[in-house]
Amino acid sequence: MTKKRVTLADVARLAGLSTTAASMILTGRPDTRLSVEAHAKVHAAAASLGYRPNVAARALRTDKSRSIAFISDYVATTRFASGLIRGALAAAEEAKHVMLVLETGGEPAREIQAVEAALDRQVDGLIFAAMRAREVFVPDLPINVPTVMLNGTSARFPVSVLPDEYRGGQRVVERLLEAGISDGVVLLGHNAEVEAGLFRSETIARRFAGIRAAMKAADMAFLAELSCWNWEPGHGYELTRKVLKSTRPRAILCLNDRLAFGAYQALAEARLSVPEDVAVVSFDNDELASYLRPGLTTIGLPHEEMGRRAVELLLGEASAPQLIEMPVIERGSLPRV
Amino acid sequence: MTKKRVTLADVARLAGLSTTAASMILTGRPDTRLSVEAHAKVHAAAASLGYRPNVAARALRTDKSRSIAFISDYVATTRFASGLIRGALAAAEEAKHVMLVLETGGEPAREIQAVEAALDRQVDGLIFAAMRAREVFVPDLPINVPTVMLNGTSARFPVSVLPDEYRGGQRVVERLLEAGISDGVVLLGHNAEVEAGLFRSETIARRFAGIRAAMKAADMAFLAELSCWNWEPGHGYELTRKVLKSTRPRAILCLNDRLAFGAYQALAEARLSVPEDVAVVSFDNDELASYLRPGLTTIGLPHEEMGRRAVELLLGEASAPQLIEMPVIERGSLPRV
DNA sequence: CTGTTAGCGCTTTCAT
DNA sequence: ATGAAAGCGCTAACAG
Numbered sequence: 001m002t003k004k005r006v007t008l009a010d011v012a013r014l015a016g017l018s019t020t021a022a023s024m025i026l027t028g029r030p031d032t033r034l035s036v037e038a039h040a041k042v043h044a045a046a047a048s049l050g051y052r053p054n055v056a057a058r059a060l061r062t063d064k065s066r067s068i069a070f071i072s073d074y075v076a077t078t079r080f081a082s083g084l085i086r087g088a089l090a091a092a093e094e095a096k097h098v099m100l101v102l103e104t105g106g107e108p109a110r111e112i113q114a115v116e117a118a119l120d121r122q123v124d125g126l127i128f129a130a131m132r133a134r135e136v137f138v139p140d141l142p143i144n145v146p147t148v149m150l151n152g153t154s155a156r157f158p159v160s161v162l163p164d165e166y167r168g169g170q171r172v173v174e175r176l177l178e179a180g181i182s183d184g185v186v187l188l189g190h191n192a193e194v195e196a197g198l199f200r201s202e203t204i205a206r207r208f209a210g211i212r213a214a215m216k217a218a219d220m221a222f223l224a225e226l227s228c229w230n231w232e233p234g235h236g237y238e239l240t241r242k243v244l245k246s247t248r249p250r251a252i253l254c255l256n257d258r259l260a261f262g263a264y265q266a267l268a269e270a271r272l273s274v275p276e277d278v279a280v281v282s283f284d285n286d287e288l289a290s291y292l293r294p295g296l297t298t299i300g301l302p303h304e305e306m307g308r309r310a311v312e313l314l315l316g317e318a319s320a321p322q323l324i325e326m327p328v329i330e331r332g333s334l335p336r337v
Numbered sequence: 338m339t340k341k342r343v344t345l346a347d348v349a350r351l352a353g354l355s356t357t358a359a360s361m362i363l364t365g366r367p368d369t370r371l372s373v374e375a376h377a378k379v380h381a382a383a384a385s386l387g388y389r390p391n392v393a394a395r396a397l398r399t400d401k402s403r404s405i406a407f408i409s410d411y412v413a414t415t416r417f418a419s420g421l422i423r424g425a426l427a428a429a430e431e432a433k434h435v436m437l438v439l440e441t442g443g444e445p446a447r448e449i450q451a452v453e454a455a456l457d458r459q460v461d462g463l464i465f466a467a468m469r470a471r472e473v474f475v476p477d478l479p480i481n482v483p484t485v486m487l488n489g490t491s492a493r494f495p496v497s498v499l500p501d502e503y504r505g506g507q508r509v510v511e512r513l514l515e516a517g518i519s520d521g522v523v524l525l526g527h528n529a530e531v532e533a534g535l536f537r538s539e540t541i542a543r544r545f546a547g548i549r550a551a552m553k554a555a556d557m558a559f560l561a562e563l564s565c566w567n568w569e570p571g572h573g574y575e576l577t578r579k580v581l582k583s584t585r586p587r588a589i590l591c592l593n594d595r596l597a598f599g600a601y602q603a604l605a606e607a608r609l610s611v612p613e614d615v616a617v618v619s620f621d622n623d624e625l626a627s628y629l630r631p632g633l634t635t636i637g638l639p640h641e642e643m644g645r646r647a648v649e650l651l652l653g654e655a656s657a658p659q660l661i662e663m664p665v666i667e668r669g670s671l672p673r674v
Numbered sequence: 675c676t677g678t679t680a681g682c683g684c685t686t687t688c689a690t
Numbered sequence: 691a692t693g694a695a696a697g698c699g700c701t702a703a704c705a706g
Contacts, residue, residue, distance in 0.1 A: 027701080
């Protein structure tokens with residue numbers, strides 16, 4: 001159990017060389033000219049002993065720990081955005097880095113602890129991730145490692161990765177047009193404050209902006225705009241039920257998939273079929289979207305790609321914010337003409 | 338940016354003491370008898386400089402890195418079991434540890450890399466987590482730190498944390514009885530091979546065993562057993578549709594919430610209401626369960642609790658496998674009498 | 675071409 | 691009651 005680990009000195013000894021030589025050979029430094037024979041001996045020794053470098057020791061010496069920290073409010077553990085962490089994990093692995101995951105619940109005290117815990121371990125970089133894209137609280141501590149904001153922004157750290165919501169908003173309208181639908185569209189999930197960027201998320205405001213811009217460009221107007229504060233299935237259900245009493249929309253544009261889910265329930269209750277009677281299109285590409293019958297056509301939040309990009313920016317060089325394209329996920333709730 | 342970090346030596350110098358004294362005071366060693374004054378000076382110096390210990394250096398010296406590794410197949414990033422990671426994260430934080438998360442996709446090569454990456458960083462313990470509880474592949478490497486299996490088992494490492502599926506199986510039947518339902522129950526998601534423990538998961542086999550035992554104890558028999566290999570909404574829908582053609586069940590017992598989701602769709606289509614016409618009960622407590630109308634009563638997989646327990650076992654002392662209770666989550670698809 | 679030496683920042687005997 | 695010195699495992703100057 002407590003068999004001592006093999007050290008570089010052991011390898012050097014077995015190879016009959018100095019630790020310096022062993023170190024140089026094992027780390028593959030280019031400028032050094034040790035004999036081919038020496039290389040062979042060291043590698044053989046390392047292999048036979050099962051040598052593994054002690055990263056802590058190396059970090060102490062080189063100031064490079066080959067690890068990064070992923071600090072998030074809730075995102076790490078939310079179905080909704082676990083894609084962020086998965087993408088980040090994959091990119092980190094490719095770069096032979098390891099990722100610490102820290103959750104803060106959005107509480108300042110835990111934020112501080114998390115940053116300190118990460119910095120104390122000499123991480124090579126920090127990712128601040130947010131469940132809802134917005135200005136992220138970053139504790140006012142000295143941070144002397146590269147930092148990127150993921151699905152959020154910070155005045156202090158300009159490098160951020162965000163979904164291209166404006167373009168996504170345009171796309172959903174364009175997609176409606178492609179389906180031959182240019183009127184009778186109900187907007188589900190409107191909220192004036194959010195649209196003004198006051199709450200929830202700046203990026204959602206951009207989603208609205210994109211939608212408005214495309215509507216205007218196509219000279220379209222909504223048949224109705226149904227407002228609610230939260231975007232849960234229950235709200236989608238109630239609002240859709242209500243609107244169906246007074247009018248018969250041709251399509252429902254939902255601000256997220258959970259609202260769409262509720263809309264489906266109300267539509268089914270009213271014996272209206274999707275997409276023949278009423279088409280539905282939405283945002284997020286929640287797992288839900290594939291469970292629905294028919295599958296929900298939705299503008300996906302590219303979480304995995306975002307997570308990956310964040311790590312690449314962190315480990316490479318970058319200074320500009322990055323907008324990641326939101327793909328149209330075709331499923332069947334909105335056919336093409 | 339590259340302002341050098343404050344070291345213990347800086348603190349000692351400012352306090353006018355040796356690093357030894359500073360170290361002892363800051364780590365709060367009990368047996369030492371430095372003057373109260375010395376304590377005050379060191380703490381003041383540390384605070385004014387914003388001193389933070391270098392964990393890598395400390396780890397090198399003490400062989401304790403205050404970090405653990407969470408190695409999983411997919412679980413870290415799956416909505417289904419992100420609770421595992423969240424619980425583990427919370428417990429690690431409480432114990433002032435940090436958690437490395439590694440994903441292997443179930444590929445042996447990546448498993449090996451992950452274990453090596455973790456061990457190279459001197460982690461204090463390893464958690465192997467599986468998305469589906471079963472015998473987990475653990476690479477055949479020397480592992481000299483405490484290890485616990487989470488939602489899985491390994492012959493090599495006896496400490497494991499699993500849901501108490503047998504008891505959960507019994508509970509669902511007992512709950513049906515409480516609702517006054519003792520016949521007309523359809524089992525949705527039967528699979529002979531799985532039940533025999535041959536595929537998918539050993540724990541699911543125990544779920545079946547618990548169900549069977551409780552049925553027998555109550556002298557009940559299923560009206561029908563609908564088999565399928567995968568447990569996706571589509572299967573639940575199709576099978577329910579089919580069974581409704583020939584019979585009218587009083588209740589549907591689903592092996593997971595996704596099947597139940599499909600069953601709801603078929604029931605709605607047949608204009609049968611839940612729970613008045615047909616009651617539904619299920620397993621997992623997927624997020625889905627709360628979206629349904631009415632909410633789905635389900636036997637929850639206690640992921641968060643499991644993750645938490647795994648870390649506690651890892652950091653404390655433990656040698657026995659742990660069975661975590663599966664709670665009945667009441668929602669409305671199965672009223673009490 | 676290869677080895678010696680000196681730390682990285684910290685804890686820990688062991689003296690004083 | 692306090693400090694000097696050694697050393698964890700590794701890398702990087704600098705000599706040979």
